[in-house]
Amino acid sequence: MPHDAAVSSVSSRLKLLALFAVFLLPMAVAWGMVEWRLGIPEGRIAHGQLTPDLPALEDWPLAEVAKQGEDDWVLAFDCPADCDAQADRWWRLHRALGRDAHRISRLRLGGSGEVLPGAAAAAWTEAAAWRSPGRLWVFDPDGRAVLAYAPDVETAQVLEDLELLLERNPESPMARLHAE
Structure with a gap:
């Protein structure tokens, strides 16, 4: 025992x-x-290039910059003369955001022709030093440039960065009430 x-x-x-x-x-x-x-x-490193030195969107030499919502992030792309394919690409990316799509405004800079639904157009009033045809910029709700992408960037990489930005910067609970 x-x-x-x-x-x-x-x-x-x-x-x-x-x-x-x-x-x-x-x-x-x-x-x-x-x-x-x-x-x-x-x-984790963003796929785009960080752009802390660019001026705020309101200081860009553009005519009539508009975004849909006051608290929207802005997806602005510099449109060369013929940019239908690029405009369609960013429209599809915008739709791919799903329930967060309402938090993004698309802005076509330059170009001609019909603007796709949900986008606004602004014309350059003068050439800016940072202007680059085909480039895409992401602006925060205060108009500060956050990321810049080369024309040949993969759409999936931009989508991944946008989803992360929106996740890390949640929408204010009062934003929907304010919009109504």
């Missing part, structure tokens, strides 16, 4: 140690990761 009691005591102690390990081991591993910077990703 004493042998059974000793085995039971060892078994109980092993169970207790296993329980401590279950709770303390993750904290020790996390502390080690933070202390020695092991296994921590360097961070």
Whole structure:
């Protein structure tokens, strides 16, 4: 009988140690990761180019800049003379945002022809140093340029960045009431 009691005591102690390990081991591993910077990703980088030096949209040499909602992000693309395919591409991206599509306004800069539904057009009044035909810019609700994309960027990359921006900058709960 004493042998059974000793085995039971060892078994109980092993169970207790296993329980401590279950709770303390993750904290020790996390502390080690933070202390020695092991296994921590360097961070996510946007697919577009960050543009902190560009002036606010209201300071761009454009005529009649308009967006649909006061708190909208703006997706502005510099349209060369013939940009129907590009305009359609950004229209489709806008639709792909689904329930967050109402938080984005599209703005075609330059170009001619009919503007697609849900977009506004603005004409350049003079050439800007940063102007680049085919380039796409993303502006925050305050009109600051956040990201710029080259004409050959993949649409999926822009969509991924926009979804992340909208997720990290949630809509104010009062925004829908204010709009009504």
